[in-house]
Amino acid sequence: xxxxxxxxxxxxxxxxxxxxxxxxxxxxxxxxxxxxxxxxxxxxxxxxxxxxxxxxxxxxxxxxxxxxxxxxxxxxxxxxxxxxxxxxxxxxxxxxxxxxxxxxxxxxxxxxxxxxxxxxxxxxxx
Numbered sequence: 001x002x003x004x005x006x007x008x009x010x011x012x013x014x015x016x017x018x019x020x021x022x023x024x025x026x027x028x029x030x031x032x033x034x035x036x037x038x039x040x041x042x043x044x045x046x047x048x049x050x051x052x053x054x055x056x057x058x059x060x061x062x063x064x065x066x067x068x069x070x071x072x073x074x075x076x077x078x079x080x081x082x083x084x085x086x087x088x089x090x091x092x093x094x095x096x097x098x099x100x101x102x103x104x105x106x107x108x109x110x111x112x113x114x115x116x117x118x119x120x121x122x123x124x125x126x
Contacts, residue, residue: 001026001027002024002025002026002027002098002100002114002115003024003025003026003115004022004023004024004096004097004098004115004116004117005022005023005025005117005118006020006021006022006094006095006096006117006118006119006120007020007021007022007023007120008020008021008120009094009120009121009122010121010122010123011123011124011125012086012122012123012124013124013125013126014086014087014088014124014125014126015085015086015087016086016124017082017083017084017085017086018083018086018122019080019081019082019083020036020080020081020083020094020096020120020122021078021079021080022034022036022078022079022080022081022096022117023076023077023078024077024078024079024098025077029100030054031052031053031054031102032053032098032099032100032101032102033050033051033052033053033098033099033102033106033107033113034050034051034053034070034072034079034096034097034098034099035047035048035049035050035051035096035097035098035099035106035107035108035113036048036049036050036070036079036081036094036095036096036097037094037095037096037097037110038090038092038093038094038095038122039092039093039095039119040091040092040093043092045095045110046061047061047108047109047110048060048061048064048068048081048094049061049064049068049069049070049081050070050106050107050108051070051071051072051079051106052102052106053072053074056072057106058070058106059106059108061108063089064083064090067083067084067085067086068081068082068083068084069081069082069084070082079096081094081096083122086122086124087124088124088125089124090122090124091122091123091124091125092121092122093119093120093121093122094119094120094121094122095116095117095118095119096116096117097110097113097114097115097116097117098113098114098115098116099112099113099114100114100115101114
């Protein structure tokens with residue numbers, strides 16, 4: 001079993017920044033993808049960003065491209081999401097997820113990720 005623990009959420013004013021972290025523990029895999037998703041009240045969970053663990057490939061939703069950056073620290077089994085220029089539309093619960101059977105192409109689809117964290121709230125308001 002894999003445990004994913006997010007941290008770093010909170011309240012920030014529009015234009016501000018936050019850095020989310022997701023630490024993975026438990027069962028290990030030789031290769032996997034890590035993703036960040038978010039879910040706002042009354043909306044479906046949506047893809048934000050993803051990276052391949054071994055190769056560092058990254059992908060982003062159009063809505064966050066050039067504002068958010070996904071990165072990883074292999075020694076700590078931790079993935080980060082640096083979020084800059086935040087706006088109220090970024091308000092949501094942010095989840096990290098792990099895809100244990102990557103096929104070389106990053107995916108935006110929630111059902112292709114096997115493990116999920118509990119989520120961390122991000123609120124952007126003045």
